[in-house]
Amino acid sequence: MARIDLDNVRHAYGPNPQSDADYALRRVNHTFEDGGAYALLGPSGCGKTSMLNIISGLVSPSEGRVLVNGEDVTGLPTEKRNIAQVFQFPVVYDSMTVRENLAFPLRNRRVKSVEIRERVNQVLEIVGLTALADRRARGLTADEKQKISLGRGLVRPDVSAILFDEPLTVVDPQMKWQLRASLREVHRRSRATMIYVTHDQTEALTFADKVVVMHAGEIVQVGTPAELFARPKHTFVGYFIGSPGMNVFPVALDGASARIGSHAVPLSAAPQASATSKLELGVRPEFVKLGAAGIPAQVSRVEDAGRYRVAHLSMAGQAVAAMLREGEDVPADPHVSFDPVGVHLYADSWRVDVAGKAAQ
Amino acid sequence: MKPVNQRAWFLVAPVLLLVAFTAIIPLMTVVNYSVQYVGMNTQFHWVGGLWFREVLASEKFWNALWRNLVFSGIILTIQIPLGVLIALNMPRKGWGVPVCLVIMALPLLIPWYVVGMIWQMFGRVDIGLFGVMLRDFGYNYENDPIDAWFTLVLMDTWHWTSLVALLAYAGLVSIPDAYYQAARIDGASRWQVFRHIQLPKMARVLTIAVLLRFMDSFMIFTEPFAVIAGGDPVFLSTELKQTVELGQKAAMSLIYFLIILLMSWVFYTVMTRDDGEPRTQGGVP
Numbered sequence: 001m002a003r004i005d006l007d008n009v010r011h012a013y014g015p016n017p018q019s020d021a022d023y024a025l026r027r028v029n030h031t032f033e034d035g036g037a038y039a040l041l042g043p044s045g046c047g048k049t050s051m052l053n054i055i056s057g058l059v060s061p062s063e064g065r066v067l068v069n070g071e072d073v074t075g076l077p078t079e080k081r082n083i084a085q086v087f088q089f090p091v092v093y094d095s096m097t098v099r100e101n102l103a104f105p106l107r108n109r110r111v112k113s114v115e116i117r118e119r120v121n122q123v124l125e126i127v128g129l130t131a132l133a134d135r136r137a138r139g140l141t142a143d144e145k146q147k148i149s150l151g152r153g154l155v156r157p158d159v160s161a162i163l164f165d166e167p168l169t170v171v172d173p174q175m176k177w178q179l180r181a182s183l184r185e186v187h188r189r190s191r192a193t194m195i196y197v198t199h200d201q202t203e204a205l206t207f208a209d210k211v212v213v214m215h216a217g218e219i220v221q222v223g224t225p226a227e228l229f230a231r232p233k234h235t236f237v238g239y240f241i242g243s244p245g246m247n248v249f250p251v252a253l254d255g256a257s258a259r260i261g262s263h264a265v266p267l268s269a270a271p272q273a274s275a276t277s278k279l280e281l282g283v284r285p286e287f288v289k290l291g292a293a294g295i296p297a298q299v300s301r302v303e304d305a306g307r308y309r310v311a312h313l314s315m316a317g318q319a320v321a322a323m324l325r326e327g328e329d330v331p332a333d334p335h336v337s338f339d340p341v342g343v344h345l346y347a348d349s350w351r352v353d354v355a356g357k358a359a360q
Numbered sequence: 361m362k363p364v365n366q367r368a369w370f371l372v373a374p375v376l377l378l379v380a381f382t383a384i385i386p387l388m389t390v391v392n393y394s395v396q397y398v399g400m401n402t403q404f405h406w407v408g409g410l411w412f413r414e415v416l417a418s419e420k421f422w423n424a425l426w427r428n429l430v431f432s433g434i435i436l437t438i439q440i441p442l443g444v445l446i447a448l449n450m451p452r453k454g455w456g457v458p459v460c461l462v463i464m465a466l467p468l469l470i471p472w473y474v475v476g477m478i479w480q481m482f483g484r485v486d487i488g489l490f491g492v493m494l495r496d497f498g499y500n501y502e503n504d505p506i507d508a509w510f511t512l513v514l515m516d517t518w519h520w521t522s523l524v525a526l527l528a529y530a531g532l533v534s535i536p537d538a539y540y541q542a543a544r545i546d547g548a549s550r551w552q553v554f555r556h557i558q559l560p561k562m563a564r565v566l567t568i569a570v571l572l573r574f575m576d577s578f579m580i581f582t583e584p585f586a587v588i589a590g591g592d593p594v595f596l597s598t599e600l601k602q603t604v605e606l607g608q609k610a611a612m613s614l615i616y617f618l619i620i621l622l623m624s625w626v627f628y629t630v631m632t633r634d635d636g637e638p639r640t641q642g643g644v645p
Contacts, residue, residue, distance in 0.1 A: 053541075056545065057544075058541050058544065058545075077544070078541075078544040078545060079544055079545075079547045083545070084545060085541070085542075085545045087538045087541065087542060088538075089536070089538060091536075091538050091539050091541075091542040093556040093557065093560075094556075094560040094561075095555075095556055095559075095560045096556065104546055104548070104556075105545070105546040105547060108546060108547035108548055108549070108552070109547055138560075149542070152542075152546060
């Protein structure tokens with residue numbers, strides 16, 4: 001149970017990093033609060049795993065400090081950090097039984113054998129391996145092995161934090177839900193700080209209280225799932241979270257309205273944005289309305305996503321996706337308009353508060 | 361009813377023919393000799409199991425077999441741990457890797473007889489560097505059987521430990537980093553990493569290493585023949601060379617062959633007994 005601070009952490013894998021592009025982690029300042037359930041969300045190669053390995057000490061950062069409960073642990077090796085980590089692919093000790101695998105981290109830390117037995121039985125229950133407890137790990141299937149890995153991450157009762165690096169990649173879909181629910185339950189009971197790395201937004205949004213979105217070695221936004229949806233700070237967040245992602249149009253400013261081609265979209269106030277920056281308007285498909293008034297558009301196709309349908313249109317040379325409510329049909333001569341609540345202005349990909357100052 | 365087409369046998373014919381010429385016919389020839397007496401003018405007489413009884417009753421055969429077993433035992437106890445130890449200390453990346461691999465592979469490229477000749481000269485107490493160095497300790501492989509053994513074991517270790525090391529190295533480099541990372545997270549000691557990660561992951565290649573080293577050392581012939589040329593036969597192979605009677609030679613060859621087959625089977629069965637563990641579908645009791 002601990003609070004973890006990353007203080008100006010930068011990391012480059014190659015020697016002599018010159019530009020930002022050489023850094024896997026460009027500059028990260030972030031605090032993981034004690035007892036929080038966090039998801040680190042981002043595409044492959046955005047620095048999620050590097051960040052996790054820096055927290056656990058498997059990688060030592062090129063610059064910056066890692067603090068656990070205010071104490072600088074940057075120089076401490078992994079085994080002295082009291083952090084558990086679960087990897088993407090199953091790591092099991094083949095020669096041991098399932099039970100011995102789970103007991104291994106505890107035995108190495110000289111926990112009393114009575115306690116070990118009790119704790120291992122609990123964890124066997126949590127990950128659903130009780131029936132296989134005395135089987136050799138070698139002969140098990142990939143998802144059973146991954147449950148062992150998961151169990152070894154959960155077995156130490158006193159860890160500062162548990163880090164999960166895309167732990168459910170090899171697990172069957174229906175088992176994923178079950179295990180994620182178990183993890184939430186473990187978190188609720190133990191209040192350990194948990195950090196869960198994933199590139200799957202559903203996984204992030206269902207697991208975490210706070211989602212940390214990463215992009216190209218930087219944290220672009222930290223927030224609750226609702227915040228990420230309602231006010232994406234960066235066009236990447238808008239695009240990466242939501243299905244389909246946010247519509248982004250290049251625009252020009254004209255007082256209190258934004259111009260898409262020759263069409264004006266009114267904004268609630270005149271924003272202050274430097275004329276040199278690249279301006280974009282972001283609107284989620286949920287806030288795109290199709291009706292008789294607005295910007296004329298042509299429908300290219302309608303996609304059925306099960307519970308809802310998505311219309312893909314082309315408007316003033318731009319592609320737009322619009323969410324259709326149940327029973328709603330695309331009008332014969334569709335015009336696109338935007339719900340002002342869902343209209344965001346971005347300058348150089350970062351959100352500009354329409355009330356005036358740049359949101360940061 | 362399905363139509364039966366006997367012409368399908370033609371598909372197997374090439375393999376049958378090949379195996380017949382490479383294995384079955386030569387082996388059967390030996391079997392044929394082993395139950396006959398070949399007299400003057402190549403006249404064959406049926407003698408039944410006579411040659412086999414003679415070989416099995418001969419003290420020289422049992423002594424040679426015993427020496428073979430002890431020799432292979434010594435070779436395995438030295439070369440397997442030593443090879444693993446070398447593999448553990450070989451570099452994993454950088455310029456050291458190719459350098460190490462080439463140096464390790466060099467002894468393997470030298471023909472058996474040349475290795476024998478090298479050590480025969482190297483160990484000579486009058487002109488050999490090795491022999492001269494150890495002369496003062498009473499070393500002389502030509503007179504002392506213990507010294508001869510010592511030289512043979514040393515020579516074989518020099519020649520073949522690289523093979524074990526290279527195989528073990530191949531096993532080691534195939535272990536993903538995540539295993540070592542997990543071990544650090546779990547607080548495992550260096551010994552535990554070896555015992556629970558590296559050794560199990562090397563098990564398969566080590567099985568091959570043990571089998572190869574056992575078979576090769578059990579069949580050792582060229583080196584002792586080169587080093588102790590003209591001396592008393594020591595091993596089954598050299599014993600076989602000195603046997604004159606064709607039938608007896610054949611009988612002994614067959615016994616020798618069967619022993620190697622049996623031992624290899626035993627090694628293989630023992631070392632892979634954990635692999636085929638039966639499993640039921642997990643999760644649901």
